Amino acid sequence: MQLPNHGANPQNVYQQLGLKMPTEVFDFSENVNAAGPPPFVEARWRTFYPLIQRYPDPDGEPFLTKVAYFHRIEKQAIVLGNGASELFSVLARRYVNKRVIVIHPTFSEYERTLKAAGANVVPIVVDDVINYTLPMTQLYQEMVYADAVYICTPNNPTGVLPKKEELLRLIAYGAEVDCELVLDEAFIDWVSEDHSLIGDVAHNPHVIVVRSMTKMYAIPGLRLGYLVASKIIVSELKAMLSHWNLNAFALVIGAGCLDEHDYCQQAIDYATNQRAWLQRFLHEHGCRVTNSVTNYVCFSLPSNQHPDTFFSFCLGQGIVLRHTKNFMGLNGEWFRIGIKDVTAMTYLHNCLQTWFKANKG
Known part of the structure; x- marks a missing residue:
């Protein structure tokens, strides 16, 4: 399975695997702030022209x-x-x-x-x-x-x-x-x-x-x-x-x-809450999960579940995770999930629930 060496640009993943890209795709492979840029960027955009x-x-x-x-x-x-x-x-x-x-x-x-x-x-x-x-x-x-x-x-x-x-x-x-x-x-x-x-x-x-x-x-x-x-x-x-x-x-x-202190704290609080939920959810389904302190989580599946099959299943559902095939020491057995907005996280939860229910072992 030949895959891009970086997250983001999800269309490249589908293209390289020869898969049809769903109409709606949630890209969890990149890990920038789910809130988007600080509000002042849009508010003052015309003044930057x-x-x-x-x-x-x-x-x-x-x-x-x-x-x-x-x-x-x-x-x-x-x-x-x-x-x-x-x-x-x-x-x-x-x-x-x-x-x-x-x-x-x-x-x-x-x-x-x-x-x-x-x-x-x-x-x-x-x-x-x-x-x-x-x-x-x-x-x-x-x-x-x-x-x-x-x-x-x-x-x-x-x-x-x-x-x-x-x-x-x-x-x-x-x-x-x-x-x-x-x-x-x-x-x-x-x-x-x-x-x-x-x-x-x-x-x-x-x-x-x-x-x-x-x-x-x-x-x-x-x-x-x-x-x-x-x-x-x-x-x-x-x-x-x-x-x-x-x-x-x-x-x-x-x-x-660099003046956006409240914006940063809100982002940290949101990521902390979502990360704690995601880590707990993955643990409950037998996954190994890293002790992340950031806006992303890295995990591996239970031993009876195949990483490539899981990755393909997620892609079919419009969920793009960050593979780890080019990370030495992880060798494609782990996945990274970037924290996204509530809508995306809810969709992810439903997708993972479907997978784990069908692959209990």
């Missing part, structure tokens, strides 16, 4: 200043990117002919961009997927010979948040053995900034943190992300970026998004 006639600010204003204020850091410690994906592509060029550890299962773009840049990728797979327990002993052993470690926190696709004390221990050890830590915090908005390690970058020049504006603020079409690192690393990465790599709409809307 004049921006199309002007070149964007070359330094990334007003977004750059807003990011610095939001995190209480210097602007010189920030690199803005056309989505976190651009930042990972540029960052990979830093590790040409170098040894980089990638902890799996995780976001596939790390390994793809690193290999494309000529890095020597060392995969380490966690044993405990449900709790995403970091293999600390193995990491200590491998970091001695590595130039960097990539860690997704919270993890994608499991949604589990690695323990902050363990990450801090790895940061301290990385300083001893000259190994950088690249931390992807694309989903940290779904917990609390208290869990972010951006505040530790200033005292740890070997730490690089990447953030995405896509997930919480539901603006994947604008492509906006940022990276926080030492001034030396920032200077090196900026030299690799093209001029005007961000559009004016993204810079203005992104700046406004």
Whole structure:
């Protein structure tokens, strides 16, 4: 079964499998905020129109200043990117002919961009997927010979948040053995900034943190992300970026998004409630479910139920889940479900009820 390597664009799944796409489809394969963009985006949309006639600010204003204020850091410690994906592509060029550890299962773009840049990728797979327990002993052993470690926190696709004390221990050890830590915090908005390690970058020049504006603020079409690192690393990465790599709409809307505290809290509350229900429901039907803290849940079916048959059944019902065939350590036996609006979640519940009732074992 050949499938796309990313979520979203559900028509591609049906096309690659040669299936007719139902009239109504609910796409649970992508995991942006179900509420959609903050209300101000639509309310002020016409006021953004004049921006199309002007070149964007070359330094990334007003977004750059807003990011610095939001995190209480210097602007010189920030690199803005056309989505976190651009930042990972540029960052990979830093590790040409170098040894980089990638902890799996995780976001596939790390390994793809690193290999494309000529890095020597060392995969380490966690044993405990449900709790995403970091293999600390193995990491200590491998970091001695590595130039960097990539860690997704919270993890994608499991949604589990690695323990902050363990990450801090790895940061301290990385300083001893000259190994950088690249931390992807694309989903940290779904917990609390208290869990972010951006505040530790200033005292740890070997730490690089990447953030995405896509997930919480539901603006994947604008492509906006940022990276926080030492001034030396920032200077090196900026030299690799093209001029005007961000559009004016993204810079203005992104700046406004960082003021949307109530919007974020409402999204967190909704995702928390829906996630708790979904985890409980899946447990009741014999599934293994990760201890996600984000707006998505990862689960595997009972042993008597076949993943490919289940996936095809869901597609036939207009339900598109995120497969895990390209996630090392999950091997297609798990699925990721993004939290959606009430209508979609109700439809999902009915679909899953039908499946489990017919496949009790």
